[in-house]
Amino acid sequence: MLDLFIDKTHDENRQGERFMSTSTEEIVYTKRFYIESYGCQMNFSDSEIVASILNKSGFGPTSNFEDADVVLLNTCSIREKAEQTIRNRLQTFRQIKKQKPAMLIGVLGCMAERLKSKFLEEEKLVDIVIGPDAYRALPALIEEAGEGQRAVNVLLSREETYADISPVRLNSNGVTGFVSIMRGCNNMCSFCVVPFTRGRERSRDAHSIINECAELFNDGYREVTLLGQNVDSYYWIDESKDEIVTFAKLLEKVALINPLLRVRFSTSHPKDITDEVLFTISKYENICDYIHLPVQSGSTRILQLMNRTYTREWYLAKIKRIREIIPDCGISSDIITGFCTETEDDHGDTLTLMEYARYDMSYMFFYSERPGTLAARRYADDIPEETKRRRLSEVVKLQNQLSQASNKNDVGKIFKVLIEGDSKKSDENWMGRSSQNKVVIFPKAENDFRKGDYAFVKINDCTGATLIGRTVSTI
Numbered sequence: 001m002l003d004l005f006i007d008k009t010h011d012e013n014r015q016g017e018r019f020m021s022t023s024t025e026e027i028v029y030t031k032r033f034y035i036e037s038y039g040c041q042m043n044f045s046d047s048e049i050v051a052s053i054l055n056k057s058g059f060g061p062t063s064n065f066e067d068a069d070v071v072l073l074n075t076c077s078i079r080e081k082a083e084q085t086i087r088n089r090l091q092t093f094r095q096i097k098k099q100k101p102a103m104l105i106g107v108l109g110c111m112a113e114r115l116k117s118k119f120l121e122e123e124k125l126v127d128i129v130i131g132p133d134a135y136r137a138l139p140a141l142i143e144e145a146g147e148g149q150r151a152v153n154v155l156l157s158r159e160e161t162y163a164d165i166s167p168v169r170l171n172s173n174g175v176t177g178f179v180s181i182m183r184g185c186n187n188m189c190s191f192c193v194v195p196f197t198r199g200r201e202r203s204r205d206a207h208s209i210i211n212e213c214a215e216l217f218n219d220g221y222r223e224v225t226l227l228g229q230n231v232d233s234y235y236w237i238d239e240s241k242d243e244i245v246t247f248a249k250l251l252e253k254v255a256l257i258n259p260l261l262r263v264r265f266s267t268s269h270p271k272d273i274t275d276e277v278l279f280t281i282s283k284y285e286n287i288c289d290y291i292h293l294p295v296q297s298g299s300t301r302i303l304q305l306m307n308r309t310y311t312r313e314w315y316l317a318k319i320k321r322i323r324e325i326i327p328d329c330g331i332s333s334d335i336i337t338g339f340c341t342e343t344e345d346d347h348g349d350t351l352t353l354m355e356y357a358r359y360d361m362s363y364m365f366f367y368s369e370r371p372g373t374l375a376a377r378r379y380a381d382d383i384p385e386e387t388k389r390r391r392l393s394e395v396v397k398l399q400n401q402l403s404q405a406s407n408k409n410d411v412g413k414i415f416k417v418l419i420e421g422d423s424k425k426s427d428e429n430w431m432g433r434s435s436q437n438k439v440v441i442f443p444k445a446e447n448d449f450r451k452g453d454y455a456f457v458k459i460n461d462c463t464g465a466t467l468i469g470r471t472v473s474t475i
């Protein structure tokens with residue numbers, strides 16, 4: 001039987017050594033877990049929930065997998081390449097287990113959900129398989145696996161939101177934190193495996209979201225990103241007040257916690273983002289002027305095959321609306337090249353849409369067929385990889401030009417920057433972000449700022465990915 005420990009000190013938690021409870025009683029974890037996360041921000045956020053569940057069961061974190069009793073991989077299935085990377089990593093852990101047979105290896109997340117017991121039976125790569133809605137069962141599964149039993153739980157839930165679990169912040173900079181507001185996805189984009197691996201959409205209790213954000217603020221954090229696959233369809237009924245909490249209402253409630261707490265969110269679906277959300281962003285200075293609005297393709301025909309439920313024109317009208325209501329809004333996108341039947345004309349439509357939208361940044365991929373998705377069942381993956389890659393390189397080249405142009409346009413402007421820490425290249429410079437989510441670098445000399453402070457920075461130079469400037473006392 002494991003001893004029970006309670007820990008509230010995030011920083012100490014990260015060191016993975018000894019822990020003090022708030023009542024000065026010393027807590028020693030008897031076992032260690034090591035966790036690696038892959039894929040989207042939601043997975044990283046889930047790992048923090050898993051860490052909290054394990055802490056309560058007597059497992060402390062370690063950043064060295066060789067010291068771990070349990071090694072966990074929180075996995076991603078979105079593209080084949082992600083799965084391949086994870087398989088390679090599992091092989092490495094398998095080798096270590098040969099010298100240390102008591103060490104347990106577990107796969108969590110989307111790949112666990114997709115491959116289920118195949119991992120245990122056919123591949124014999126792991127000891128524990130646990131899907132995204134079953135993390136509460138992890139301590140019991142670890143015990144079962146330790147006794148040599150089959151340890152699988154891939155049940156998806158219609159209710160689980162882990163609302164009551166206070167995540168343990170892992171690898172955090174102490175300034176920016178992620179808060180999950182919903183789980184799953186009801187959109188059936190035909191290329192996407194997420195609805196199958198993460199299940200039906202459900203929204204988390206708004207009170208627990210506000211409490212978590214307020215707690216982060218009290219712990220010194222100055223930015224929260226509200227996370228969901230499709231945040232605009234957040235919907236929760238507060239029965240005590242007979243109030244419907246929409247995403248716009250939720251944004252407002254989080255913004256009102258404190259004007260010094262910045263609020264971001266990800267991801268929006270173009271079909272669901274409302275004027276109410278846009279007006280809420282423009283009303284509150286601390287809700288960042290930045291929207292990630294994945295388009296996926298610029299061709300209406302391809303969008304239809306992707307089941308995105310909007311046309312090229314409809315999407316562009318949405319971009320226009322955003323710029324009307326929030327004139328300085330940063331906008332980014334996700335783009336897929338080489339989807340089934342995509343012609344050169346369709347590809348050309350993606351390039352022209354990018355130009356119209358003037359994206360500040362994009363995440364760009366070539367299409368990777370995922371087993372079980374609507375596209376895999378309905379359409380042939382008929383674009384040669386060479387063509388997919390060539391189109392992707394054209395999209396990337398154009399995005400680089402657009403990012404460069406967008407950054408050049410910011411030279412001479414002043415931005416309010418939240419300082420996240422040292423710049424990667426030199427600890428003589430600070431790194432922070434503008435409201436529009438652009439990385440801003442500026443010298444530490446001439447001021448006595450600290451991490452988590454806001455600075456006004458006048459931009460005097462830029463690269464494709466970064467703004468460079470100097471602080472000014474006021475706008």
Ligand code: 5AD
Pocket residue numbers: 078079191192193294296334335336365366367368369370
């Ligand atoms: N192939 C390539 N890219 C994909 N994405 C999702 N599924 C696939 C796929 N099968 C991309 C989409 C999505 C982002 C998170 O990943 O652009 O918005």
Ligand code: SF4
Pocket residue numbers: 185186187188189192193194195229230269
């Ligand atoms: Fe996948 Fe579409 Fe849901 Fe995003 S909105 S997770 S792309 S199904």
